[in-house]
Amino acid sequence: MSTYFESYLTVGAFAALGAVLVLVMLGVASVLRPTKPTAEKQLTYECGVDPVGDGWSQTYVRYYVFGLLFVIFDVEAVFIFPWAIQVDELGVFALVAMLFFIVTVIEGLVYAVKKGVLRWE
C-alpha cells in the first residue's frame, strides 16, 4: 500500500475515532444514567417560563454578508498557499503578481467597509 493511501487512511481513522468516542461514551452513559422523561423536562428552556412561540423564530441574520465576504477571502487564501511554499523558486514575477492580487482583494474589502457592511445600527 502506498504512503499516499496510508495518509488518507490515517486521517479517516482519526475522524472515525472521534465519532466512535462519542458513541461509546454515550453507550456507557446510557447504561448508568436514569431515563425518566416528563413533559416539563422535555420542554424548551426559556428561563423557567413556558416558551413563547416557535423556537425557530425570525431573527435578523446579519452574518450572511460576512458569509459572502468569507467565501471571497477563503478562496484567496487557497491561492496564496501554493505560492507561499515556492516564493523563492517563482521569484520576482510571481511576487509582483501576488502583490497585485492581494491589493485587489483588499480593495474589495475596503469597498465593503465603505459600503457600511460593518456598521451596526
Added chain:
Amino acid sequence: MEFLIDLFDNFWVSLAGKLLLVATMIPLIGMVIGFAEMKLSAKMQARVGPYFAGGRWGWAQLIADGVKFFQKEDIVPDAADKPVFKSAPILVLVGTVALFVVIPFGPGLIFRDLSVGIFYALAISSLSTIGILMAGWSSANKYSLIGGLRAAGQLIAYELPLVLAVVGSVIMAGTMSMSGIVEAQINAGFPYVIVQFVGFAIFMVAALAELTRIPFDMPIAESELVMGYLTEYSGFRFLFFFLAEFANMFSMSAIAATLFLGGYWLPGIPEDLLSFVGPFILIGKVFLLAFLMIWFRWTFPRFREDQLQGIAWKWLIPLALANIAVTAILKVVL
C-alpha cells in the same frame, strides 16, 4: 524489543496503536487543562478552587465531574430536530480528534506527517463550526439559535486571520508539513516568532476567537444567552463540547507553538536528544500558551458583537495580508 519494532512497522498495528494513544490522550488533556483552568481561575480570583476531591489540591475533581456526567440524564427537548441535535457533538469531536494527526511531538514523533500539514489542520478545524451551527439550529431554542448564528459569524470572521497569519511561517519555511516547519526553524537557528511576531499575535487572537473563549465568548455569553448553543444540551453530550474545547485549546496551542515557537525544539538543545525531550518541550510550550488563554479570560471583558467583526475585518485581515506581503518581499530580496 526487535519483535516490537517489527510489529509496529506494520501499518495496521501502528495505526491501532496511534488510535489508542490519541483516544487516551484527549480525555487526559481535557482533564489536565480543565483542572488547570479551575485552579488558575481560583488563584486569579483569590479563591481556593477545587479542594476536597482526591485528598490534596482537589486533583480528582475532574474525574469526579466525569463520573457525575455519566449519571446525568440525557435530555432531548421535544421541539428539537432530534437527529441533528444528537449528531452535532459527534461532528465537533471528529474535527477535534482529526486535528491531532499533524501535531509533531518530536522528530518522527507525529501521527502522520502530511505534506499539506498546516493546511489540513486549518481545514479540519473548521469542521467543528458546522457542528456548533447544527447544535444552535437544532435545539429549537431562541437563545441557542442566536448563539449558533453568532458562533457562525465569529468563526467565519476569525478563520481568515488564522489562515492568513500562518502563511508568513509557510513562506519562511518553504513547506506546509508541520515537522518540516520545525526542521526549518532548527536549521535557521531561531524560532519564527522573532521575525513573525505579527503573525504570531494575529494567530493567537484568532485562535482565542475560534475557541470562543473570553474575550470572544459571545456565542455562549452566559449573561445574555444562558449558554448559547449549549443551552439545551445536558449530560454527556454537553460534556463533549467542553472536552472538544479543552482538546482544541491544546491542539491550537500546539499548532501555534510549532509554527512560531520552534515546536519540539529549544535553542541550545542538542538535536540527538530531541526524540526524548521533544515531547516535553512541546507540551511545556503548549501549557504556557494555554496559561495565557486562561489568564486572558480573567483579564479582558467580553467584546460587543460589532467590535468583534470590526477587529477581524478592519484590523486583523489587512494586517495579516500586509505581513504576508512584507515577508514575501523580504524573502525574495534577501
